[in-house]
Amino acid sequence: MSKKAWRSVRAFPGPWRDRYGDEVADLLDQLRRDDDLRARDLVDVVRTGLAMRRHARTRRSLYGALGSAVAVACALVGLTLAGAFGPSSAIPPPPLDGRIVVLAPALEHLRPITLCVVTLSTGAVRSCQAPASSHSSHARPVGGRTTITFRTPSSSS
Amino acid sequence: MPAAGRPTLAGPPLFVLMSLASGPKHGHALMKDITGFAMVRLGPGTLYGAIGRLEDRGLIAAMPADDRRRPYELTSEGAAVLEASVAELRQIADEGASRLAILARARRRPRPSLGAEPA
Numbered sequence: 001m002s003k004k005a006w007r008s009v010r011a012f013p014g015p016w017r018d019r020y021g022d023e024v025a026d027l028l029d030q031l032r033r034d035d036d037l038r039a040r041d042l043v044d045v046v047r048t049g050l051a052m053r054r055h056a057r058t059r060r061s062l063y064g065a066l067g068s069a070v071a072v073a074c075a076l077v078g079l080t081l082a083g084a085f086g087p088s089s090a091i092p093p094p095p096l097d098g099r100i101v102v103l104a105p106a107l108e109h110l111r112p113i114t115l116c117v118v119t120l121s122t123g124a125v126r127s128c129q130a131p132a133s134s135h136s137s138h139a140r141p142v143g144g145r146t147t148i149t150f151r152t153p154s155s156s157s
Numbered sequence: 158m159p160a161a162g163r164p165t166l167a168g169p170p171l172f173v174l175m176s177l178a179s180g181p182k183h184g185h186a187l188m189k190d191i192t193g194f195a196m197v198r199l200g201p202g203t204l205y206g207a208i209g210r211l212e213d214r215g216l217i218a219a220m221p222a223d224d225r226r227r228p229y230e231l232t233s234e235g236a237a238v239l240e241a242s243v244a245e246l247r248q249i250a251d252e253g254a255s256r257l258a259i260l261a262r263a264r265r266r267p268r269p270s271l272g273a274e275p276a
Contacts, residue, residue: 020205026225027184027201044200052206 008042011049013056165242169199169207174239181220181230
């Protein structure tokens with residue numbers, strides 16, 4: 001296999017290269033032997049390889065974003081069940097502490113949205129009983145995970 | 158409209174299916190065959206990109222490798238998709254032909270001269 005052929009095949013993502021890399025390199029070698037290899041063939045291999053890499057990355061971040069959205073939805077359901085969205089009553093609800101750990105690294109992009117959702121669900125809804133500033137929430141990325149801790153306003157504050 | 162709601166293909170994947178309809182072929186043979194009947198020279202990356210997608214969808218299958226060359230064959234699902242794609246292309250071509258015929262008739266019809274005085 002010629003060096004040039006192998007270099008252009010390296011543009012493809014790993015699993016694809018393992019499966020088809022030898023065949024593409026063999027085709028390039030065959031074209032070279034037939035004196036039919038054109039510069040645009042090598043450009044085509046590199047261009048297609050880069051497009052595949054981009055496509056694979058997009059798909060991964062889409063799945064990550066979907067996972068994050070599901071995690072946020074689960075958190076909202078949990079908070080709703082815990083009474084965070086309930087109407088104010090004579091007996092104020094107990095303070096709610098919690099922590100959401102989202103494993104998808106793609107949450108990095110969604111962090112402002114997630115914080116906003118957590119803030120809305122834990123602070124603004126109960127702000128009629130306590131100042132919104134009495135809750136705290138922050139996101140802390142730890143080793144690819146993002147941990148969001150929150151505390152709702154306590155009944156005494 | 159695709160036959161029985163079956164998905165249809167166009168471009169390089171369709172050319173690969175068409176080529177394999179005449180028998181199993183490896184990459185180099187596919188490239189030469191497609192250049193022959195479609196007058197399109199697919200680049201090696203484009204060709205194997207199409208092969209990969211078609212194999213993922215089960216429309217073609219790899220046969221035992223001969224050295225570094227691996228021939229591919231059409232599966233029954235691939236043949237059905239090719240049939241639907243060709244039917245769709247034929248329908249579009251027929252529509253195009255009938256519209257061209259209407260255009261030709263309209264051009265043959267004598268036009269009133271622009272400078273003529275109304276009677």
